[in-house]
Amino acid sequence: MTSFDAWLEAASIDDSVRELRPDYRAVLVVARGLHGGASNEESETLLFAAEEHVRGMLEHTPPEELPHIAAWRDAYRAFGAKPQRTRNSAEALLRRADALPRVNALTDAYNAVSVRHQTPLGGEDLDAYDGALRLTRATGDEEFSTMSSGAETIEHPDAGEVVWRDDAGVTCRRWNWRQCYRTRLTYDTTNAIFICDVLDVEPGDGEQRATEVRDALCEALEAVSPGVTLTSRIL
Template identity: 40%
Template sequence: MHFQHASEIWRDFPELVPGVMSMAGVTADVHVDDRLANYGEIAAKRLATCSEGELPEIQAWRRAFSAMGLKPTRYRCASESLLRRFRKEGALPRLHPLIDLCNAMSLAYAIPVAVFDVSRISSCVEVRYAAGDETYVTFSGETEHPPPGEVVFADAEAMAHARRWTNRQSGHSAVRGTTSDVLIVAEALHDTARADVEALVAALAGEARDLWPVSPEPAVLTASSPRYNF
């Protein structure tokens, strides 16, 4: 299996920095409370001096959404949505230890982090412009078909695992209590994206090794080396 961004995405968004890793052996029976609190504290300190929309990480995604023809205050990247909820409610709902950890790190770094159940993916995941024949399944089980030109995470069977790039993941490949093998993708577009994404995936890999018997192999992709095999 492999993950990559299409050449057209690199062409249109040359500032893109994706961090990727896969893990086998994740379980839902670990405790992450202390780790979540640490990352939440980092996010709270950043939000104490400005709103999430003023963060450079979020501003970069807003510009990208505008470039895609999307209204950025209607369709927000995942990290902005998490920060917005965290600012209003002071906490995020608990879903699964790995998802909770990735959400907390997304808060701290203000970078979208997507997690996919590998068993629900066919052969590959490519971030590309939709052809119009892709199928997307919502968390409530409804089926949607992204319009041609929308940026999606698509597999070999044209299943869309995320819509509007970093806006919304699919319920089809969402992590469940029985999930064991996962693919994690963090993407950023701001000026210090490379250093920040490298730090994020390294920190996440370290946290994962402490929590589970896993051997994550994080990588930061580039236009000249865009493919991650897992």
């Protein structure tokens, strides 16, 4: 077992989060040997296909009324967040689906999968992590690094907020709202962790969706970074 495999096996979801949403599944994909770099033809193809896929869907239905997005709004309310003010990452992207942002090859790839599957999905530089990844509820004392007025600054989550974290602090606030600056993907990222957040819409349907999203993400990563080594786990 490699160190990356051991790290993936150490990831956990705290019981306090499971009590909020027993149907929740985290799809974790570790990618090694990435060479993403700037947005490219392959990532553009993925984004264009995602835009086309949801265009008709959104013509008569606002994002917040799509079943998967509505489920995440309920999950946010369960820990005290206001989803109309702090939208989950999938909803935020769907509101820009007429012209999705082009960031870099890796971010473009997972954004395309997120939009197509209406599933919150994020990617972070694995080499920037300190200790095991875990999903828990914040005390309010944890550090969260972000950018403010062009400079890195430290914020703190609200007490009771659902957060992803490692030993150094919070890596993503409000479950899947905002990722931290410390673990951001860059052009130089070679090893990454991708996190897909899946809820049931109908009882038990999250299991199949988790598998579908994992497979779609792996296919997208292989398209933008041929030769990448992928390892996954569904929590």
